[in-house]
Amino acid sequence: MSAVRAAVADAARAVALPDGLPKLTCTGYVPDAVTAPCFFTADYTVDFDKAMGRALDEVELTCQLLIGIADDRASQRLLDALLAGSGPASLKAAVEAARGAPGEFALGGLAHDLHVTRVQGYRWYEHQGTQYLGAQLTIKIIGEG
Structure with missing residues (x-):
């Protein structure tokens, strides 16, 4: 998953x-400190064995987007x-495009396919004591197990 998360950040x-x-700052891991605007991969779930013989796993990757709030409308x-x-x-x-x-x-060969399926959680977020405007993106990724 580390390579997949890094590849998603590279694509972003x-x-x-x-x-x-x-x-846009992009990273395949949850950063200690945010340099806004920032996109990072966060939580994920894996459904194993969607096809026999470890032929297919399905991942739902939740990515976080955080924007600085110096100007609420511009943000x-x-x-x-x-x-x-x-x-x-x-x-x-x-x-x-990836x-x-x-x-x-x-x-780059890490997955069979991917699709950005959802945006949710458009709201204020706190990360390490700083407030940001943000949202989450959900990406469905399928590939061999």
Whole structure:
């Protein structure tokens, strides 16, 4: 899972934020300290043996997105752009680009396929004593066990 989490973070780095904004910090682990805006992989569940002989496992990966709150409206506009289903700042589009071409494995060969399935938890979050605006993205990943 460590390699899968790192590959998802690498894919998320492809987002293009509007001019004047810092680059999106992306990591495959939960960071001690956040440099906002920040995307990181967090919780996951694994359903083993979806096909016989360890042929398929299914992972539901929950990723966290945290935005600084210096300006509440600007923060919400940025969060909305990152959570959009398409566009240059869309995390969904950036992560799903790592699916590869038809017939190729996803995440550079680490998975059969992936799909960003849900956004939830659009609210204030506290991380190490600092408040952020944020949301969670859920990614379904399937691959050999």
